[in-house]
Amino acid sequence: MATIIETRGLTKRYGRLTAVADLNLQVEEGAVYGFVGPNGAGKTTTMRILATLLRPTAGEAWVAGHSVLKDRRGVRRAIGYMPDFFGVYGDMKVWEYLDFFAACYEIPAPTRRGLVDDLLELVDLAHRRDDYVDALSRGMKQRLCLARALAHDPQVLILDEPASGLDPRARVEIRELLRELQAMGKTIFVSSHILSEIEEVCTHIGVIEAGRLVAAGTLEEMRQRIQAQRVVRIGLMARAEETMAWLEGQEGVLEVEPVEPNGAGDLRVTLAGGDETLAQLLSGLVGAGFQVTAFYEETGNLEDVFMRLTKGIVS
Amino acid sequence: MIERWQAIFDHPILWLELRRIHRKRWWPGRRFFLFYPVLLGAALGCGVMSMLDDSLGTRLAALVTSVPLVCLVGVASWLLNFALPWIAPTLTATSIARERELGTFDLLRATLLTERSIVLGKLGGCLARLWPGILTLALLAPFQVLWVVAGGSSGLSSVFLLADSMLDPGRPWMWSSLLLAGLAGLLRPWGDLALHATVGLFVSALSRSSGKAIAVSYGAILATRVAFYLLTSLLNIALLALPVALLDTPEAAMNELLMMPALTSLGMVLVEFVGAALLVWAAVWWLKRT
Ligand SMILES: Nc1ncnc2c1ncn2[C@@H]1O[C@H](COP(=O)(O)OP(=O)(O)O)[C@@H](O)[C@H]1O
């Protein structure tokens, strides 16, 4: 698949602070790329550079083949940008608001009317067409802003923390909308400081930390990274403490802890190694005469990897 | 070509501002503008009367009717001359800075709008908000010429003065300097308006908060005004003192005396327009740079 967003050695300094340091990103066409990092990691800075609102100190970036330094109009035509913090013209009606931005994207007046209705339909705001923007809820304003970013049918969407500050319901609605947009063939570059918020819709994840890309890949690749450290849950009939002592002596076992604090129930074992280690452990357990009722791997949570990757680099 | 014109009239920011003006009903009633034809009629009447008959009685009548007329024109245009240029910066200084404060400016900049069309659209929008004042000032302009030409004394007497001096071929200095002074007086409020509005706009393009933008704009405008005043006075003194010292004929010196203040004030108005254009250009440049 073709690369649609690419950055090479992208750097942005604010005085002595380096917000983005030598960032090399590649986003494939049609992907939903989750750009994850803690607050202050440089997500907004990167996105603003990609949206041609900020000039990088060094490095280069291309969106849909247009350089953000040399062909800003080309880039602007290709992207729809939604900033993390944005205002709306509250004294305008919803349709007027979209009509205004469609005009800003040089869409001729006769085609704008139908377009506005289509956009409102897409973001499920058709029933609020003639209301003032001020009367909308926060989630609705967010969707309106998204509709605004779609006015010129861009190939790429750059969404900066679209779910932040929304209630769970509005968050689900945004997520559904992202799925719909992906189905429409748009590439979506979306940031968040909470991985689980966007994990479900992403096909790719890039983790940024203090301006550097610390990990990037498809969702599968990222999952496999976690599985280098596997967590196995073992259910036992009895003799939990004995089992714990036995397990701690086994090869590849990193940590054993009871699931419940009193130790009566199941055990959680963290181990390093592949499937063989896992099989050996099970047969060893049975061979040693422990009565095993359950033995299964707990699926790793991406949030855990994320926490591990970004551990304490940013204070 | 047609597309070009369409693009100009389909300017989104201008339409946005016009829509706002329309919604907020930011204009005086239509009746407000009825005073213009009334004024025009009265002025015509005076002129015709004084042309038809040269007797003392009709002259007196014309003078009596012209007094309220002149007062109205004078006061209204004086007020507008002063008010418009000093209100405009409040509007322009808040325009772009306010968008920044609200967080709408990035949305605007991320679109295909060029920096130039954002700046010009905002300027147009602010001037459009002043449209009742601008229209009145434009309508009063013909009366104002007379007013200015007369040196602020009496509108009608200056017409006679002008007519007299035009008919006298021996005194070309006289009427040409009167004409120049009239032109300068006519252009002066527009020059002030353009300069003050664009100072506000430029400061607005640079600043983050609209409050600060307003304060800085008015400070800058005051400083410019003082500088202009000093410059004009110095120029006048220099231009008047030099010829009087160099030329021995008092007649020539008199002509110079008449001409110079008119020329310097016209020059200042030109400087204002050029400054305004430069400020717009600088605002666009700044927005492009960042
Ligand atoms: N205009 C600015 N001036 C100075 N520092 C800035 C500016 N914008 C952002 N920063 C700094 O750059 C770093 C990255 O910020 P940002 O890109 O907003 O992070 P994120 O969006 O990931 O939370 C932060 O440390 C922030 O304080």
Ligand SMILES: [Mg+2]
């Ligand atoms: Mg951010």
